[in-house]
Amino acid sequence: MLKPNDLETVTRWDNENFVHPWEGMGSIGENDRTFVEGGEGVYVVNENGERLIDGPGGMWCVQIGYGRDDMAEAIADQARQLAYFSPFNNTNSVSSRLAHEIAARTPGDLNHVFFTTGGSTAVDSALRFIQFRNNLLGQAEKKIVISRHKAYHGSTYLAASVSGKERDRLWLNKVDGLTHFLPDVNPMHRADGTSMDAFLEEKVQDLENAILKLGADKVAAFIAEPILASGGVIVPPPGYHKRCLEICRRHDVLYISDEVVTGFGRLGHWFASEDVFGITPDIITCAKGMTSGYVPMGAAIISDRLIADVSGDASRGATFSNGYTYSGHPVSAAAALKNIEIFESEGILEHVRAVTPLFQDRLKALGDHPIVSDARGMGLMGCVQCFSGDEDSLERDYALGGMIDDHCQANGLILRPIINMCVFSPPLVINEVQINQMFDILAAGIQAAADALSKG
Known part of the structure; x- marks a missing residue:
């Protein structure tokens, strides 16, 4: 509880100095949060x-939940032992163990974990990896990403460019020509008299029609939240993701499952892609529940097949020159490991x-x-x-x-x-x-x- 004088002071500081995410500029400096x-x-x-x-x-x-002493101790213990290492030049056993534990819980061959600072940078990294791969494969024109109306994938430049929440895009620039947006998949908005099965067919056909119109040689990936979270918790019709994955496979389009929200238990499983929706995507992005919000961390989890396309003799000596000062941060990794332990013990x-x-x-x-x-x-x-x-x-x-x-x-x-x-x-x-x-x-x-x- 804040004392009245303290509350008045920090409210002033909040308004004068703290620019919040999605700050309404018409009321900046006048908020009462x-x-x-x-x-x-x-x-x-x-x-x-x-x-x-x-x-x-x-x-x-x-x-x-909040106030977990066991989580606080895990974070503090790691900070005392080692607060930071450079992931560019060194490695660390805690971060390596976390990568292994995540890979053990992902579907199929998604075994390569690229650590990021959060969900936006996880999506950015996934998109940059796909561009990198296609360049190495001699498919430099295969770059378009198909996304959906009401989708939210982050606020960094690439991630925001594939996000489809219209009011978020009014005054900020985006990458031109990168993204094609599919119509709304919310069953609430289906035409009168349209059954759920007919709506499913319509939405699946939207994806295939887009690939055919744009050209499969131009479309690199389809990115989809299993449930469109910030767009309003939109649950697509049953079978939607499975049918969309089949279309992507048919046209050599990669499937990114954005599990920043649904990953780590929100639907009762480590990841929802396979256990809930029956798909094994090419890349999964995650963050948020990965550390239960105690410290920032995210990841793009990439399939062995995609890594094989750009490694060894296929690499042509290339470097995937994407990364962050805090990739695999040991304190964040310790928090994520404790999070997994708590999930399992409780x-x-x-x-x-x-x-x-x-x-x-x-x-x-x-x-x-x-x-x-x-x-x-x-x-x-x-x-x-x-x-x-x-x-x-x-x-x-x-x-x-x-x-x-x-x-x-x-x-x-x-x-x-x-x-x-x-x-x-x-x-x-x-x-x-x-x-x-x-x-x-x-x-x-x-x-x-x-x-x-x-x-x-």
Whole structure:
């Protein structure tokens, strides 16, 4: 808890000096953000000492919950022993062990782990590796990446260029000619009378049509989140990823599965690509839950087949000149190893699978509310999309999301409002009592917003 004088001071510093991600420039210097000053389990503590359920799990990342002494000790022990090594010139046993442990949990032949600083740099590295490979194979024109409307793959230049959230792209440049975006895969927006099977065929055909139109000799990769997370927890129709992988194989297009959100337990498995969606991609990107958010780290995990294309005699003496000062950082690696240990000793993956039915039942029940247009999710991911009553008023939709968010915070729950959507992905250690409490508060917040709307 911050004392009033201290709160006034740090609020001023926050507004004068801290430029936040996705900063609204019209209100910069005038924000009144919640200060998160502590945390334990699934709860965070605000500046007033109040405990709130962390609905977004930080930013899809605090899998094992807050305040873990065992994690803090693992981080501290490694920092005392060795805080840093240069991955360009040396190696380290902790980082090497982590690479081995990750490879042991990935599908198929995805055994080569390229460590990065987070999800954006993991996607950047995956894309740069594909460009590098195709150059070595004499396919310099095979560079186009197919992505999807509403996709989010990061905020570095390459990753942002393959992201399809339209409002994120209004005022920032992107790499011209790199990306082709497929239409929305959200089943909520399928035409009236269109069955889910017919919608699946339409979405799969979108991909093949794009490859044929652009030319398979020009298309390098298809990048897809198993579930479009920041786009609003969009779950494609059943069988979508498997069918898309078949098309990619048919046309010699690589498949990048962006598991920055779904990896490390969010759907009850280490990785969702194979165990949930039945695919073995060429590259998996991950971050977030890899260290449960305790320290930054990410990775691009590359198949043996792709590495074989550019190594040994096939390398032509080339160097993959991509990397980061903090690639394989030993303190981050120690945190990731402790994270894996905690997952296994406490049965966290099994716990996620056990509580998912209740989570999804409570989520789907909110879909019956008159102002809820859709309630969707999978595993411990959910989105409740609300409707202000005015299709053309973005301002009203923002206001609606803000009303729900304000009510929930006042009653002990932090959400992630995305315009008129309430998105949540709580720590994986959440129990059934806490799940019910979370959805009770959210339901009351939706009702309070509906009452406010009815009064004009």
